Amino acid sequence: xxxxxxxxxxxxxxxxxxxxxxxxxxxxxxxxxxxxxxxxxxxxxxxxxxxxxxxxxxxxxxxxxxxxxxxxxxxxxxxxxxxxxxxxxxxxxxxxxxxxxxxxxxxxxxxxxxxxxxxxxxxxxxxxxxxxxxxxxxxxxxxxxxxxxxxxxxxxxxxxxxxxxxxxxxxxxxxxxxxxxxxxxxxxxxxxx
Numbered sequence: 001x002x003x004x005x006x007x008x009x010x011x012x013x014x015x016x017x018x019x020x021x022x023x024x025x026x027x028x029x030x031x032x033x034x035x036x037x038x039x040x041x042x043x044x045x046x047x048x049x050x051x052x053x054x055x056x057x058x059x060x061x062x063x064x065x066x067x068x069x070x071x072x073x074x075x076x077x078x079x080x081x082x083x084x085x086x087x088x089x090x091x092x093x094x095x096x097x098x099x100x101x102x103x104x105x106x107x108x109x110x111x112x113x114x115x116x117x118x119x120x121x122x123x124x125x126x127x128x129x130x131x132x133x134x135x136x137x138x139x140x141x142x143x144x145x146x147x148x149x150x151x152x153x154x155x156x157x158x159x160x161x162x163x164x165x166x167x168x169x170x171x172x173x174x175x176x177x178x179x180x181x182x183x184x185x186x187x188x189x190x191x192x193x
Contacts, residue, residue, distance in 0.1 A: 001115055005125050006104055006105065007106065007126055008133070009133040010137075014095075014099055014101065014144065017140035022091050023071075026038070036051045036053065038051075042066060042069055043069070044066050045065060047063060047066075055128070064079035065077060065078050065079075076091075081113070084113035085109055085111045088107070090105075092106075099150070100152065103137065107125070
């Protein structure tokens with residue numbers, strides 16, 4: 001089983017303001033409200049160490065490997081969590097203009113342990129991403145204004161497909177009646193579209 005949990009928010013500040021927060025792992029403890037520790041070097045293949053809290057649960061630790069990063073756009077890392085859960089965690093910044101962006105914060109989960117991740121835990125994870133995004137939005141916009149930047153209305157984040165998402169192929173075959181048994185055939189009929 002695999003699934004994704006994500007939260008997106010519009011930020012009325014340049015992508016660089018948000019990236020400054022994301023790139024400074026040591027500072028995550030000061031603004032995320034989730035990570036009490038985040039350390040490591042952001043470079044592909046490097047190790048990151050995290051201590052984080054989801055909801056009212058006790059703090060957890062994770063050792064992750066940087067999967068990909070693009071300055072002012074994306075940071076993604078892989079980790080294995082207790083219980084046989086694998087994650088691909090990401091923070092993406094989609095630049096909309098020179099003074100606005102969309103911040104996406106999410107996780108792809110896979111592995112046998114995901115069957116034990118109930119609705120309450122999934123809601124808490126989503127709330128955790130929301131809190132982290134809202135904090136980043138508030139700080140980035142405040143810093144932008146302090147630098148003399150104008151804050152316009154924050155863009156509304158449209159639901160989109162993440163570049164990390166793999167889309168299933170559309171079937172090219174649909175069930176039909178190739179042999180004319182009153183609409184109850186047993187073989188596929190090629191889609192003539």
